[in-house]
Amino acid sequence: MYDLLVVGAGPYGLSIASHAAAAGMTVRVLGRPMAAWRGHMPRGMFLKSEPWASNLSDPEGRWRLDVFCAFRGLTARHAEPLPLEVFSEYGLWFARNAVPSVDERTVTLVAPTAGGFQAVTEDGERLAARTVALAVGVLPFTEIPAPLRRLPKALVSHSSRHADLDRFRGEDVTVVGAGQAALETAALLAEQGTRVRVLARADRLCWNDVPPPWERPWWRSARSPHSGLGPGWRNWFYAERPGLYRRLPERTRARIAAGALGPAGAWWVRERVECGVEVLLGREVLTAREVSGGVRLETASRHGGPQALHTGHVIAATGFRATRDRMRLLSPELRALLATGADGAPEVGLEFETSYPGLFLAGLVTAASFGPSMRFVHGAGFTAAALVRGVGRRLRTGPAEWRIPAGRSAESAVGLTGRREAAG
Template structure:
């Protein structure tokens, strides 16, 4: 049984079957690497446009494995995955008979369940296999999977999770053993013994959400240390994003063509709403006797003592004794940190971000990158679920233009 890719003719992405050394050979016009929100959104749109993508990865794996129990989302019920606006989160709630008012704020488990429902109603089959390497040949990609299996794809859409981009630059913790310091990306549950007295470095949403989760669990003390003023705890209004999404879809390359001053202003607006304004439902969960805030303060050193305590010296001169250090220091783009892209030659980047064209295609023909990796060229809203439908529409339109016709079984 063979699959032949019938081309529209003249496409630089024209696929062709070739032998591989792996155990299984699968040829496809489109492989999607990553089964998180962006990967699922693009896959659904590709299917709607007549393609039959192979989706690789663990469905919502980052959300299941890296987000703690009890976490609440900052998004509203209007954020969803469907470029067609049919299989939305609100449609899911209606089918389940759930009033949006009753799930405000939205529990992370509920959104993961929505994504599972979305995958089912969109008819998406996900292969729970991880990609170890991508290599570009003359007319296709060799996609190497764990275990040695391989497949060939005319085009690849990659949606690398933010776990690849954790920002851990804090020099003050450099001398601590790895088990004594954890980035919030990899902290998923409270250990009452380990976290009895916790230092959190950082003062944005993830820092204070973990402070609330630790307080909920009944730990002894949480010290949140940050260099800026204490953020305002008030409901955020994300409606300002909607016109930007509209412009992104209406005008190809809209964000990148803006004057630098306007792009900077948009970044500041996102910083103000997303970083300087935190959710008000955090406040009652952070009693003053448990959660201690240290604004306009830096951590100067963290040294493990002979008795196992960590001695923390602050820029104010105050000294803390803690059991665990948490880095709520966010994420920084570094496309070279994505393992499966390391053997791919010709992938251009600037400041750690891939260089993308107006269709989210990289400098490697046929390779598209989306999600957080696209924020430099398309705007900060692509670092949020809100950008999923727009990314799916942009990439889907470009794929429909350049890809061969769907494989015909002979």
């Protein structure tokens, strides 16, 4: 039986495994390393985060992105976007050097058993572990607007489902959304000869500014410090103090999670969009139906009334919604025991443990608890260190305290978790 089973081998899963191995735990990592980055993002994309804020985490800080770039003869400079292919290769390099060997099989089910958990792999093998860390990334949580959900997959797709946009050459595509995924996808489509438009509910597009120079007068730094989520004290708090963020009242955290760091495009993609992409603002999709040659969208405009639009394919770059119900990897009985917050996401304690003892979460699904940094690679360092401390504490408590008595509600279970935090 393993001390820790890490499900997922992206930046968070690999970072957690590195910290757990360094702590002397027997750990097994399952999943294809950097799968979402390698197989679900089109060629030609760039990393939106600054290179210095995109390190995977090992306890000694040896396997940083800048070290990898130097090893490869590349540069990773402030305010210079890094190709996604380079970041994906960095993740594979990190996995080879900082992590115990990765089992690339997919886990299909995680269920509770006496003394811990059982994970079932795609080929039917059953693995036992005392604790589990789910670091499944964003793909289980894709969000597609309701009017588009009944269309066949040949006509509508989520932006995270495309590693290659070549199939749309010479076609007509409508991208729904106003964030970086929508705008960069549209730019790439336009540059390959696709007739493309962006359809957004917002009345205007928002663009991130060019980051200020790394070296600048002290008073400018004091007024607007650098952070892993961009300049400014508010971003600094989200990026550098997620532990304090977790201590905010739940209502405050929910409000921030709903509005902080909203849809915006990177400064380096702005000209590409404005020069080559049709943008339809203030428009919301009301209905969508299949017609000859594609899709007919009925949209509502705040300024011009209803309008119809015909397109060959719709790409929904409409983000992700991390809720307990979408965590289908967990057995139904285990899912039902997870206490949730107002937004439907599982609540986690100060060390990323859920209301079910021994089950830990990482990444996007913890953003409601720890803030916007959990939506970015930058949050992996804090998560890995805190979560592995929590795993160590859980391992020391002993199996007798792991099981929630039959019939106990998730609400009462999270109450027990809260009392553990207060005592600790």
